[in-house]
Amino acid sequence: MKPSGEAAAAAAPGAGPWDECFEAAVQLALRAGQIIRKALTEEKRVSTKTSAADLVTETDHLVENLIISELRKRFPSHRFIAEEAAASGAKCVLTRSPTWIIDPIDGTCNFVHRFPTVAVSIGFAVHQELEFGVIYHCTEERLYTGRRGRGAFCNSQRLQVSRETDLSKALVLTEIGPKRDPATLKLFLSNMERLLHAKAHGVRVIGSSTLALCHLASGAADAYYQFGLHCWDLAAATVIIREAGGIVMDTSGGPLDLMSCRVVAAGTREMAMLIAQALQTINYGRDDEK
Numbered sequence: 218m219k220p221s222g223e224a225a226a227a228a229a230p231g232a233g234p235w236d237e238c239f240e241a242a243v244q245l246a247l248r249a250g251q252i253i254r255k256a257l258t259e260e261k262r263v264s265t266k267t268s269a270a271d272l273v274t275e276t277d278h279l280v281e282n283l284i285i286s287e288l289r290k291r292f293p294s295h296r297f298i299a300e301e302a303a304a305s306g307a308k309c310v311l312t313r314s315p316t317w318i319i320d321p322i323d324g325t326c327n328f329v330h331r332f333p334t335v336a337v338s339i340g341f342a343v344h345q346e347l348e349f350g351v352i353y354h355c356t357e358e359r360l361y362t363g364r365r366g367r368g369a370f371c372n373s374q375r376l377q378v379s380r381e382t383d384l385s386k387a388l389v390l391t392e393i394g395p396k397r398d399p400a401t402l403k404l405f406l407s408n409m410e411r412l413l414h415a416k417a418h419g420v421r422v423i424g425s426s427t428l429a430l431c432h433l434a435s436g437a438a439d440a441y442y443q444f445g446l447h448c449w450d451l452a453a454a455t456v457i458i459r460e461a462g463g464i465v466m467d468t469s470g471g472p473l474d475l476m477s478c479r480v481v482a483a484g485t486r487e488m489a490m491l492i493a494q495a496l497q498t499i500n501y502g503r504d505d506e507k
């Protein structure tokens with residue numbers, strides 16, 4: 218079934234204080250998805266940001282500007298944290314005000330190569346607490362949503378994480394991260410090697426943190442970890458995973474810090490702890506200190 222705003226709303230009945238915001242996020246994610254789907258097969262102007270593997274296109278900017286300008290018209294007092302604004306020097310500060318946390322294209326490298334695993338991600342936090350997340354898989358037209366206390370859905374289907382606790386039976390997802398210097402790559406590969414030595418069934422890299430996290434929420438993978446992702450990769454997905462019954466935590470095994478550029482997520486706390494214990498830290502700094 219194709220997603221629609223009505224379908225998402227029907228999936229989570231009962232009025233809540235942020236319903237209007239949620240509906241706006243759904244509509245904008247679908248609209249952005251249409252633009253991205255069309256642009257996927259067209260010529261692109263590609264630039265680099267923090268490294269040769271950290272890409273941005275005119276479509277990332279177009280979609281981010283569209284989402285922010287539409288939301289600002291409707292919710293003028295709200296604040297915004299967004300990937301391309303941050304790349305241009307805007308500060309990432311999560312205050313107690315209602316704040317939108319936006320990744321206009323998650324999987325830009327995939328998008329550049331026409332690899333069809335590309336999403337729009339819109340998270341929303343109030344009083345520094347994540348209220349809802351909307352992630353739209355642009356090519357497969359799958360709309361993932363999660364609202365605090367009201368469940369997580371893909372189109373109209375309720376999501377449920379895997380209950381696996383044994384790492385030797387786990388499918389684990391990760392992303393490489395933008396740093397590619399020899400020391401970082403060595404740590405990245407050694408983390409993967411540790412999980413393979415622990416006999417994980419597989420470690421996959423699909424090129425989109427948000428969609429990998431949605432696979433985890435769907436029970437199609439048992440765990441996810443990454444160093445070098447950002448608050449806009451994590452915000453929406455965190456609500457979706459928690460509402461699907463999963464765990465999102467820091468790589469130290471402590472509580473998630475949205476600004477810390479690192480995460481472990483799993484269907485069960487046992488699995489998340491096993492992954493956290495296996496990992497060596499790769500330092501990417503913090504989003505709120507850049």
Ligand SMILES: O=P(O)(O)OC(CO)CO
Pocket residue numbers: 272300320322323324325326392394424425426427445446447450
């Ligand atoms: O394509 P983006 O938004 O740069 O994100 C990357 C992770 O940082 C893939 O998830």
Ligand SMILES: [Mg+2]
Pocket residue numbers: 277300320321322323324325
């Ligand atoms: Mg992006």
Ligand SMILES: [Mg+2]
Pocket residue numbers: 320322323324426449450
């Ligand atoms: Mg991203």
